[in-house]
Amino acid sequence: MAEDPDYAEIRLAIQKLCSHFPGEYWRRLDCEAAYPEEFVVALTESGYLSSLIPEQYGGAGLPISAAVAILEEIHRSGCNGAACHAQMYIMGTLVRHGSEAQKARYLPDIASGKRRLQAFAITEPASGSDTSSIRTLATRDGNHYIVNGQKLWTSRAEHSDLMLLLARTSPKGSTGKRTGGLSVFILDMCDARSGGLSIRPIRTMMNHFTTEVFFSDVRVPAENLVGEEGSGFRCLLSGINAERILIAAECIGDTKWFLARASNYARDRVVFDRPIGQNQGVQFPIARAFVNMRAAELMVREAARRYEAELDCGTEANMAKLLAADASNEAANVCIQTHGGFGFAAEYDIERKFRETRLYQVAPVSTNLILSYLAEHALGLPRSY
Numbered sequence: 508m509a510e511d512p513d514y515a516e517i518r519l520a521i522q523k524l525c526s527h528f529p530g531e532y533w534r535r536l537d538c539e540a541a542y543p544e545e546f547v548v549a550l551t552e553s554g555y556l557s558s559l560i561p562e563q564y565g566g567a568g569l570p571i572s573a574a575v576a577i578l579e580e581i582h583r584s585g586c587n588g589a590a591c592h593a594q595m596y597i598m599g600t601l602v603r604h605g606s607e608a609q610k611a612r613y614l615p616d617i618a619s620g621k622r623r624l625q626a627f628a629i630t631e632p633a634s635g636s637d638t639s640s641i642r643t644l645a646t647r648d649g650n651h652y653i654v655n656g657q658k659l660w661t662s663r664a665e666h667s668d669l670m671l672l673l674a675r676t677s678p679k680g681s682t683g684k685r686t687g688g689l690s691v692f693i694l695d696m697c698d699a700r701s702g703g704l705s706i707r708p709i710r711t712m713m714n715h716f717t718t719e720v721f722f723s724d725v726r727v728p729a730e731n732l733v734g735e736e737g738s739g740f741r742c743l744l745s746g747i748n749a750e751r752i753l754i755a756a757e758c759i760g761d762t763k764w765f766l767a768r769a770s771n772y773a774r775d776r777v778v779f780d781r782p783i784g785q786n787q788g789v790q791f792p793i794a795r796a797f798v799n800m801r802a803a804e805l806m807v808r809e810a811a812r813r814y815e816a817e818l819d820c821g822t823e824a825n826m827a828k829l830l831a832a833d834a835s836n837e838a839a840n841v842c843i844q845t846h847g848g849f850g851f852a853a854e855y856d857i858e859r860k861f862r863e864t865r866l867y868q869v870a871p872v873s874t875n876l877i878l879s880y881l882a883e884h885a886l887g888l889p890r891s892y
């Protein structure tokens with residue numbers, strides 16, 4: 508299975524699994540703002556959420572391109588990986604930077620589904636896109652760190668047993684490096700919730716189970732520090748690049764879903780005695796959306812190839828995320844337009860997918876910040892942020 512670069516067997520298996528979670532399922536959850544528990548359990552029990560965990564810790568030990576195939580197919584089937592995708596990309600930080608003891612303690616439980624690692628707490632109200640300005644503080648106190656502060660948009664915090672937390676362990680500017688003084692911790696949410704951590708859900712335009720998290724003297728054992736103190740930003744990079752690549756894969760899946768829906772409808776819908784898809788004004792936008800999707804898909808593959816080879820892939824991961832998010836956003840728009848009035852009817856699922864894919868223009872990194880990164884790192888222009 509791992510030798511097939513396109514993971515055809517995995518793709519087929521995911522399509523089969525997703526067929527048990529049709530549009531009605533997602534529409535109901537959308538109305539109730541409820542978490543897709545059954546879907547996440549099905550993915551966990553089939554082993555897909557632990558595909559990136561090394562075999563020695565109970566996972567499938569597959570490369571990131573397998574996770575690309577899994578998340579793309581989930582989205583191509585009309586489902587939504589946002590309920591659990593973080594487990595895949597957070598893993599990069601733990602697998603590459605966690606101590607042997609941390610990996611032995613957490614990874615087998617995550618692989619078996621006993622515990623979920625789905626919360627990734629970076630963003631804060633005051634710092635926004637400027638991660639180097641986060642203020643949540645972890646102060647060393649004997650064998651513990653004491654955490655105080657606030658995180659914003661921490662998705663799935665209510666549905667996760669573990670959280671990967673980025674906190675400041677020394678004041679900004681004190682290390683001489685812009686991104687110095689930050690550290691990553693793995694938090695046991697159950698312990699933390701009974702010791703000063705509180706969570707407040709935020710209702711959003713799509714069903715996303717995102718929250719605000721408040722830390723009031725939360726004690727975290729020092730052994731839960733991932734990597735060295737102060738090296739948090741470097742540790743996060745493995746996770747962040749994986750996140751860009753996997754979100755891009757979801758956008759490719761969304762785009763394929765929109766393209767299939769738009770093409771089918773344009774072939775079938777007859778107005779003025781001919782299929783609407785015979786009009787170039789209808790077919791050209793769909794064809795252009797297809798071109799955009801294919802270009803983005805190639806960039807996702809290139810970014811995944813570099814990630815797997817442990818080469819620097821910041822530029823490619825960012826380009827993949829930008830191209831794929833733009834492709835899905837545009838395809839969503841074209842799909843609605845092709846359906847005319849029916850594009851707005853909830854029962855067609857297009858408006859739901861439109862809302863879901865819109866997020867990726869902003870999160871986990873906004874388009875502007877990607878362009879700023881590329882201007883600086885790929886083109887050598889002055890840093891603008």
Ligand SMILES: Cc1cc2nc3c(=O)[nH]c(=O)nc-3n(C[C@H](O)[C@H](O)[C@H](O)COP(=O)(O)OP(=O)(O)OC[C@H]3O[C@@H](n4cnc5c(N)ncnc54)[C@H](O)[C@@H]3O)c2cc1C
Pocket residue numbers: 626627628629630634635636637659660661662663711715717866869870871872873874875876879891892
């Ligand atoms: C539904 C949802 C789920 C999320 N889940 C998580 C999560 O699980 N964990 C987590 O840590 N975060 C999460 N986020 C946060 C997300 O990563 C941020 O919203 C995103 O990085 C943008 O930050 P911000 O919202 O603070 O916008 P801001 O940084 O305030 O930016 C606002 C706008 O200004 C633009 N802008 C800002 N600075 C510049 C500049 N220098 N040049 C050009 N343009 C600029 C941005 O592009 C953006 O369009 C989530 C967000 C949402 C909405």
